[in-house]
Amino acid sequence: MTRRAARVLMVEDTLSIARMTEAFLVQAGYQVDHVETGQGCLAALEQGLPDAVLLDVRLPDISGLEVLAHIRRQELPVVVIVATAYGSIGMAVEAMQAGADDFLVKPFNADRLKVTLANALERLALKSQVQALREDFGRATFHGFIGSSLAMQSVYRIIQAAGPTGATVFVTGESGTGKELAAEALHRQSRRANGPFVAINCGAIPHGLIESEVFGHVKGAFTGAVAARDGAARRADGGTLFLDEICEMEPALQTKLLRFLQTGTYMRVGGETLEKVDVRIVCATNRDPMKEVEEGRFREDLYYRLHVIPLHLPALRDREGDVLEIARALLARFSQQEGKSFQGFTPEAEDLLLRYPWPGNVRQLQNVVLNAVVLNDGPLVAAEMLPPPVNSRGSLPGQVNRATLPPLRLAEPAPSDIKPLWQVEKEAIEAAIDAFEGNIPRAAAALGISASTIYRKKAAWEAGEGESLGA
Ligand SMILES: Nc1ncnc2c1ncn2[C@@H]1O[C@H](COP(=O)(O)OP(=O)(O)OP(=O)(O)O)[C@@H](O)[C@H]1O
Ligand SMILES: [Mg+2]
Secondary structure, three states: OOOOOOOEEOOOOHHHHHHHHHHHHHHHHEEEEOOOOOHHHHHHHHHHOOOOEEEEEEOOOOOOOHHHHHHHHOOOOEEEEEEEEEEEHHHHHHHHHHHOOOEEOOOOOOOHHHHHHHHHHHHHHHHHHHHHHHOOOOEEEOOEOOOOOOHHHHHHHHHHHHHHHHEEEEEEEOOOOHEEEEEEEHHHHHOOOOEEEEEEEEOOHHHHHHHHHHOOOOOOOHHHHHHEEOHHHHOOOOOOOEEEHHHHHHHHHHHHHHHHHHHHHEEEOOOOOOEEEEOOOEEEEEEHHHHHHHOOOHHHHHHHHHHEEEEOOOOHHHHOOOOHHHHHHHHHHHHHHHEEEEEEEEEHHHHHHOOOOOOOOHHHHHHHHHHHHHHOOOOOEEEHOOOOHHHHOOOOOOHHHHHOOOOOOOOOOOOHHHHHHHHHHHHHHHHHHHHHHHHHHHHHHHHOOOOOHHHHHHHHHOOOOHHHHHH
């Protein structure tokens, strides 16, 4: 492929210089247009953009610096090289400060002209390439997401493309991968961005109440329904309804949701008239929805209604490089919030963050960084400041299977995940003992309790008295 000859607009009022320069440029393979005045230059720019402007500073009408200022104000993607007379180097400096790409001192020879122009054009091409890459592929942040991994670039692109369509999006991903953040991003990226965003967590509401939470109820619909109440569907009218943990929805309500998706209408609990709303549905689950369908817990027809645009959020361990990007951003945020002076992590601490598998994903990383910031201070987060199980990986040659350690218990477990407190406590203590290679005093110090408390509890568990030691 032959490259198109670059176009140069030459602004020069001294005809002899113009002829000679034009000859140099044509010989070097450029296509040249010539104007003699500043106004002529502005008019030519209106007609079409050249690749470069070779601009004499001293012109008969307006100053070359004014022309330069105009080009930069308009953010025109052209290279500007100013030509100044020998002895007026101050003018060249001023032009560079005003945004010229380079300058030439007259009289200049053909070589100097060619090199200056070629380099400036090269830099412009690179700049626009980098810009395009950054816009298309290299996003480091997107609607609250941090991370420039390839895995996340495709998430950003799907959100950007699907957001404005209004199509239903089915978000999947492990716990803490950012499913709710994705739902919010879809809303903000949509034409409904100024409308409401209403989230309903189907896993956190007792089964008997979800229907009224979603569709509302009329007065007297059930005991305690002392007044009519709007449901999430009504409150989300004109906006986005986010149905989180959709797989926890009971079968009877799945049927009602399907009808709502098919017709856009629903009835309140206890109501007799159909109501209509205009909502965009985004739903999410951390289960495998196909498996839920196969095992008969989730209606297949509802699944296909919802599964218009699938959006899978990768696990944090599969996003190369993002762990550190997110950790650093969170460190800056939490340090500021907590009035600490952290600037970064030591190389050992970064190494631990990179090697840990993050079963609780970004939420767990948030907790780990917050924990380190709250309990410590200093310019750098050191490995010892990272709480277990993150900080003990690799230091135990093959003794303990780290994968079996419970992840840090994070916010909002599903009701079925909730364990008796004594058991949570037992797991936390055992994890800490493992993390410190059986050193009970150190495990106790890390847990903020006395070693004797651990010994007492261990004795009680061995005697089978777990429950009686609760809290
Ligand atoms: N890429 C990211 N960059 C920065 N923060 C993130 C990122 N992903 C998630 N977060 C933050 O991590 C936390 C957990 O995210 P979110 O609640 O969206 O996860 P989730 O997938 O819905 O989790 P769960 O399945 O447990 O409900 C939130 O505070 C969110 O703002
Ligand atoms: Mg969630």
